[in-house]
Amino acid sequence: MKKIQKRKSLSFFILIFLLCILFFIAINLGSIQIRFVELFKGLFIEFDENVATIYDLRFPRILIAILGGGALAVSGVLLQAVMKNPLADPGIIGISSGASMVSILLIAFFPSLYFFTPLFALLGGLISYILVYSLSWKSGLNPLRIVLVGVAVNAVFIGMIDAFQTMTGGFLSGAASIVNANISMKTWDDVKVLFIYVCIGMILALIVSGSCNLLTLEDKTARSLGVDVDKTRLLISFIAVMLASISTAIVGVIGFLGLIAPHIGRILVGSDHKLLIPYCAILGAFILLLADTLGRVIAVPYEISPSVIMAVVGGPCFIFLLKRGDKTHES
Amino acid sequence: MKVDNISFSYRQHKAVDQLSLKIVENEITTIIGANGCGKSTLFYLMTKNLKPDEGTIFLKEKNISAIHLKDFSKMVSIVHQQNKAPGDITVEKLVSYGRTPYIPLHRSKTKEDYSYIEWALDTTNLIDYKDELVSNLSGGQKQRVWIAMALAQNTKILFLDEPTTYLDIRYQIEILKLIQKLKEDYGMTIIIILHDINQSLYFSDQIIGMKKGKIVAQGNPDEIITSEVIEEIYDIHLDVMWWNKKKFVVTI
Numbered sequence: 001m002k003k004i005q006k007r008k009s010l011s012f013f014i015l016i017f018l019l020c021i022l023f024f025i026a027i028n029l030g031s032i033q034i035r036f037v038e039l040f041k042g043l044f045i046e047f048d049e050n051v052a053t054i055y056d057l058r059f060p061r062i063l064i065a066i067l068g069g070g071a072l073a074v075s076g077v078l079l080q081a082v083m084k085n086p087l088a089d090p091g092i093i094g095i096s097s098g099a100s101m102v103s104i105l106l107i108a109f110f111p112s113l114y115f116f117t118p119l120f121a122l123l124g125g126l127i128s129y130i131l132v133y134s135l136s137w138k139s140g141l142n143p144l145r146i147v148l149v150g151v152a153v154n155a156v157f158i159g160m161i162d163a164f165q166t167m168t169g170g171f172l173s174g175a176a177s178i179v180n181a182n183i184s185m186k187t188w189d190d191v192k193v194l195f196i197y198v199c200i201g202m203i204l205a206l207i208v209s210g211s212c213n214l215l216t217l218e219d220k221t222a223r224s225l226g227v228d229v230d231k232t233r234l235l236i237s238f239i240a241v242m243l244a245s246i247s248t249a250i251v252g253v254i255g256f257l258g259l260i261a262p263h264i265g266r267i268l269v270g271s272d273h274k275l276l277i278p279y280c281a282i283l284g285a286f287i288l289l290l291a292d293t294l295g296r297v298i299a300v301p302y303e304i305s306p307s308v309i310m311a312v313v314g315g316p317c318f319i320f321l322l323k324r325g326d327k328t329h330e331s
Numbered sequence: 332m333k334v335d336n337i338s339f340s341y342r343q344h345k346a347v348d349q350l351s352l353k354i355v356e357n358e359i360t361t362i363i364g365a366n367g368c369g370k371s372t373l374f375y376l377m378t379k380n381l382k383p384d385e386g387t388i389f390l391k392e393k394n395i396s397a398i399h400l401k402d403f404s405k406m407v408s409i410v411h412q413q414n415k416a417p418g419d420i421t422v423e424k425l426v427s428y429g430r431t432p433y434i435p436l437h438r439s440k441t442k443e444d445y446s447y448i449e450w451a452l453d454t455t456n457l458i459d460y461k462d463e464l465v466s467n468l469s470g471g472q473k474q475r476v477w478i479a480m481a482l483a484q485n486t487k488i489l490f491l492d493e494p495t496t497y498l499d500i501r502y503q504i505e506i507l508k509l510i511q512k513l514k515e516d517y518g519m520t521i522i523i524i525l526h527d528i529n530q531s532l533y534f535s536d537q538i539i540g541m542k543k544g545k546i547v548a549q550g551n552p553d554e555i556i557t558s559e560v561i562e563e564i565y566d567i568h569l570d571v572m573w574w575n576k577k578k579f580v581v582t583i
Contacts, residue, residue: 065432218411218414218415220409223380226402271419271420
């Protein structure tokens with residue numbers, strides 16, 4: 001028992017350490033490079049031109065990858081708990097594409113409402129989620145049916161985005177950044193918006209972590225413990241959709257992150273959501289920052305979007321998980 | 332608990348038909364009947380998993396439909412026939428879920444919660460297994476874990492849906508003795524669905540025999556279980572005999 005606790009603590013420690021290292025590498029990647037001491041000095045003690053440049057150009061991008069990655073991973077954990085489905089992911093089941101479609105329409109037709117994009121993205125995410133949930137409900141939720149309906153809903157929204165692209169003869173830069181998940185031009189304003197919503201979502205996710213644990217039991221067992229299963233599902237779903245949609249509005253569509261992070265998390269820290277949610281928040285941040293950092297270096301002078309890296313890595317992982325099935329025990 | 336003239340239908344099929352009964356406190360009441368006779372539906376109705384189309388179920392003079400689910404779970408605990416838990420959950424953690432009705436979202440477990448968890452583990456002889464994974468336990472031990480979780484709810488009424496199904500005879504007896512102990516030592520009122528007539532005869536204070544959604548026999552096992560009643564309930568003739576001052580049904 002103590003051994004298991006030790007392993008879990010170690011997993012947290014190593015991940016935080018790796019994230020710090022990656023953060024520093026990402027800061028130093030490019031034409032300007034600085035040492036840690038210089039960075040510290042430039043940030044907190046005296047003005048340094050190099051640090052100021054990094055602060056304005058690289059920091060927002062890195063922080064957005066961290067916040068967006070964390071939000072998507074936690075969204076995946078929550079969706080998997082609610083749907084009792086280890087294959088649920090906001091990208092795969094269409095929440096991200098629903099959110100991005102509404103965001104794109106908003107940016108195209110009402111550019112003055114740009115700063116309300118996250119709220120409209122949430123609306124799009126909710127529409128997708130309600131569609132997937134209601135269409136796959138047939139006296140219960142079947143994991144495979146959710147994925148199939150999700151893929152169909154996702155395809156419809158992607159198709160609508162493509163149609164819109166064709167009709168307008170190209171993309172506005174804001175809309176294109178959502179579709180391509182391009183975070184290279186993000187500013188501190190984007191960080192602020194994402195930070196506020198992600199903080200709210202994360203706090204709510206931690207509050208409902210105990211309820212997520214109870215949803216891993218049979219519904220009737222949870223009910224016998226006084227849990228209003230339907231209301232609990234609704235609340236957790238809303239938090240999950242919020243985290244995924246807000247993240248999509250700022251970062252763009254990133255597939256498979258909400259799928260991979262919870263699975264790695266479960267292997268390393270177990271299925272207790274009180275640990276799994278904070279762990280996946282850090283792990284998601286690490287994975288997306290890693291994908292973005294790799295995208296910056298593997299095809300210099302071009303940049304590969306983190307969504308492309310995630311799709312290349314995530315696709316095979318999805319197939320692997322599909323074959324492995326879930327690992328709950330019945331008695 | 333009092334059930335007053337309740338009916339329930341699944342579309343056209345009437346599963347429970349104008350049924351009334353009274354559960355006696357501090358007794359073991361067993362519901363028996365053939366497959367599809369409505370006993371599980373009655374179980375779900377009495378445990379608030381289904382709502383009757385007609386009639387009322389009273390708990391302490393109060394209609395259970397009007398009792399909030401959380402309050403109900405502080406009065407009634409339920410062990411379902413099939414249960415599912417994550418593969419890496421420990422015995423103690425799963426049993427601690429029994430304290431859910433008492434713990435609001437914003438607070439963690441108190442000393443009182445831990446003392447009930449400890450008591451539930453102790454009563455079910457699981458204290459030495461508390462750090463074990465539930466998935467590593469035998470069928471009988473797993474069933475005791477689910478009973479312990481229900482005990483941690485600290486209720487006076489315990490419902491069990493076929494708790495001995497899928498267990499070998501040794502574990503079946505072990506579970507039934509545990510249930511008997513809960514009644515005798517802690518004054519619990521126990522309502523249980525059982526398939527084995529002889530186990531019902533041996534461990535129950537009251538038997539309710541059902542057929543086509545209605546009660547066809549109810550009372551003290553030694554008094555009501557006869558060949559005629561068995562035939563009425565199960566549509567099969569079986570001899571009923573006395574052995575060692577106990578009645579038993581010859582099932583083969």
